[in-house]
Amino acid sequence: MPVGLAAWLAARKARTFSFVGPAWGSTLQSLKRRQPTEIDYVNREVVRVGRQVGVPPPLNARTVELVHELEQTGQFLAPAELARLLRSAAQEPIPAIL
DSSP: OOHHHHHHHHHHHHHHHHHHOOOOOHHHHHHHTTOOOSHIIIIIHHHHHHHHTTOOOHHHHHHHHHHHHHHHHOOOOOHHHHHHHHHHHOSSOOOTTO
């Protein structure tokens, strides 16, 4: 999925949740409980398949790394720091809505 479209979808989902209240994703729920997440079954598979077909998924790969770091440390990143890290991993510009 193009980075711009993914960013637009994420922003739209965030706006929707702001009206209906929080709906914590299963990965966040696991992190808050200090339990292993399903990140390898979700994003790592995207990374594997993307590389296999010649479409590198840098944001997915960096997301896997960041979630594993969080599983180990329990330290959540500030939104601005997370955005900076993801922008640095992207191979194309990420729109400012993130």
